[in-house]
Amino acid sequence: MKFLKRGIGYTFRSGALLIAVSTTVACLAIPSDLSASEDLPICWSPTQLKHVRKESTILKNIAAAYRAPLDGTPTAVRKPRNFVRGAIRRVRLPPNVKKIALTFDLCEQPYEISGYQGDIVDYLRSEGIAATFFASGKWFLTHSERAQQIMADPLFEFGNHAWEHRNFRLLSNRRAQAEINGAQLAYEQTYRRLRQRNCRAPSRAGAAHTHAAKQMTLFRFPYGACKKEALDWVNNAGLLAIQWDVSSGDPWKGQTVVGMVNGVVSRAKSGSIVIFHANGRGWKTGEALPHIIRRLRARGFSFATVSDLLNTKGAVPVTSKSCYDARPGDADRYDNLARKLEQRYQAFYAQFAKPRTKGATR
Numbered sequence: 027m028k029f030l031k032r033g034i035g036y037t038f039r040s041g042a043l044l045i046a047v048s049t050t051v052a053c054l055a056i057p058s059d060l061s062a063s064e065d066l067p068i069c070w071s072p073t074q075l076k077h078v079r080k081e082s083t084i085l086k087n088i089a090a091a092y093r094a095p096l097d098g099t100p101t102a103v104r105k106p107r108n109f110v111r112g113a114i115r116r117v118r119l120p121p122n123v124k125k126i127a128l129t130f131d132l133c134e135q136p137y138e139i140s141g142y143q144g145d146i147v148d149y150l151r152s153e154g155i156a157a158t159f160f161a162s163g164k165w166f167l168t169h170s171e172r173a174q175q176i177m178a179d180p181l182f183e184f185g186n187h188a189w190e191h192r193n194f195r196l197l198s199n200r201r202a203q204a205e206i207n208g209a210q211l212a213y214e215q216t217y218r219r220l221r222q223r224n225c226r227a228p229s230r231a232g233a234a235h236t237h238a239a240k241q242m243t244l245f246r247f248p249y250g251a252c253k254k255e256a257l258d259w260v261n262n263a264g265l266l267a268i269q270w271d272v273s274s275g276d277p278w279k280g281q282t283v284v285g286m287v288n289g290v291v292s293r294a295k296s297g298s299i300v301i302f303h304a305n306g307r308g309w310k311t312g313e314a315l316p317h318i319i320r321r322l323r324a325r326g327f328s329f330a331t332v333s334d335l336l337n338t339k340g341a342v343p344v345t346s347k348s349c350y351d352a353r354p355g356d357a358d359r360y361d362n363l364a365r366k367l368e369q370r371y372q373a374f375y376a377q378f379a380k381p382r383t384k385g386a387t388r
Contacts, residue, residue, distance in 0.1 A: 032262055036338030038284040042366035061238035066333045069225035069234050075151075075175055077142075077144030081100045084306040085381040092136070092378040095189065100210035101241050109263045112345035113252065116179050116271040117297040120340040121290070124327045125218040127335045129185075129270065130304040133248065135367065136190045138307075139168045141306020147176065154180050158332040160268070163189035165211030166216045170180050172302055179228040182330045184213060185244030186265060193364035194256040206245070208255040213242050244268050244332055249364065250301075252349035261297045271344075273351055276311045277303055286314040291321045297341070301331060345367045 029339040034216065087318055119125060134140040138160075141229025150157050159176055166173045176182050188194070197205065215248075230237060245265040247256065252267070260267050272293045276280050290300060304313050319329075336343060350357050 031187070036275045058275075061138060066224060066226045066233060068179060069220075069227055070175060072228060075228070077148050079160060079184035080170075081144050082145075082249055082306050083216050084141050087137055087374060088127045088139070089378050091168070092265070092374070093167045094379065095104055095204065095208050096163075096211040097214065098211055100207050100214060103241060103243055104266045105211075106295060109233045109261075109264075110266060110343045110345060111257070112347055113247075113257060113267045113269045114299075114336075114345050114350050115269045116295075116299050117335050117338070118342040118344055119297045119335075119338055123338060123340070124325075125330045125335055125338065126294055126296070126322060126327050127158060127330055127332045128155065128302065129158045129160060129246075129299060129332060130267070130302045130308070130328040131187060131246065132165045132305045133187060133191045133307070134162040134165040134168065134305065136164070136371045140165060141167055141334075142172050143304040143308055143312060144172070144308065145312040146302075146304045146308065146315060150181065150314070153181065153319060154181065154335065155319065155329045156331045157329070158183050158185055160185040160187040160244070161213075162187045162191050162248075163205075163212035165305070166209075169172045170219065172176050173216050174223075174234075175227075175372075176237040177216065177220055178230070178327070180230070180237040181242075183239065184242055184379070185332065186210060186213070186239060186242045187246050187271070188248050191248040193360060194247050194259075195358070195361055196364055196368075197252055199255070199259060202256060206260065206263055206265070214240075218242075249357055249360040250349055250351050251360050254255065254347070255349075257349070257376070264338070267349075268299065270299040270351075271296050272300040273302060274302045274308075274311065274314070276308045279309050281309055283310050283314045283317070286310060287317045288320050288345075290314075294322060294327070296327070297335065297344075328382055 130146065159182060161173065177184060186206065186209040188205040192205050194202055215234060217238060217240060220238065225234055226232065227234045227237065227295055240320065243265060245260045246268050250269060257267055274286050274290050276286060294300060302308055304311065335341065348354055
């Protein structure tokens with residue numbers, strides 16, 4: 027048997043051996059999709075991903091805040107076999123599993139461009155902590171680049187937080203459907219934009235969009251408030267309604283770092299869903315989060331997205347028939363606030379979107 031040296035490899039004269047070697051080389055070859063992805067440009071440099079302080083600021087009553095509702099019908103969400111109706115407050119896990127889901131709301135009202143607290147996202151990335159972000163549909167449009175960055179990161183997932191953060195206790199079926207569908211459409215548009223870029227996220231193999239879900243399957247009610255019909259509307263759309271059992275209290279400006287840390291750590295347990303904010307209204311959240319993570323890890327907890335928490339083997343969602351923060355009925359107090367805000371929204375529409383003022387709420 028003879029062989030010739032060619033470059034760094036060898037070609038055997040024996041036909042049988044040539045076939046064998048070719049097969050072995052084929053098995054060791056880099057998959058075509060992976061090698062192709064390595065040729066893609068990187069979507070964002072580390073500097074472009076990093077927090078910019080001014081982005082945390084909320085801007086109100088400016089023309090740039092208005093976004094017209096998106097046209098079309100969102101892709102239907104296929105309900106999983108283990109679909110659960112009602113408001114999911116936490117997840118009961120097997121005794122040997124210690125997981126917690128951290129969630130961050132990215133609310134945006136009609137008359138504002140809310141913030142992006144990138145220091146929170148930077149910290150989660152640096153620590154490899156999974157998290158779920160519930161974003162208003164309009165937030166996807168006013169923060170398209172940041173939304174794509176979160177979407178492309180396999181640590182994170184997005185959930186629907188309604189189009190313009192309306193109180194579902196006050197909405198008709200028609201208006202509620204517009205709030206639900208508007209956010210779904212905004213997510214799908216953002217996903218398409220990420221896919222069209224044909225780039226890859228830093229330190230990730232494969233095109234960036236392959237790390238994102240094609241549509242959202244989770245929903246969080248604005249204000250944490252709903253009525254029975256609203257729960258049905260959301261569930262009938264194929265979305266799981268996600269509440270929480272631990273509130274950080276971070277939208278309250280009087281909250282202290284120590285108070286937030288002690289409050290979250292003392293109430294968290296395996297299967298807990300914790301609510302924070304990262305839209306410029308997460309007061310002191312960026313400061314408190316490292317302390318919360320350190321103390322929870324010391325107790326043996328790991329962190330998962332809400333979807334991963336629900337998909338844990340042996341997981342049983344704990345549900346309620348109504349939406350509330352700490353006790354049934356406590357979210358009803360936001361009804362009057364929502365009515366007052368609606369007057370401001372209508373004044374904003376009258377100035378920047380006159381055709382939309384009539385029947386905008388109901």
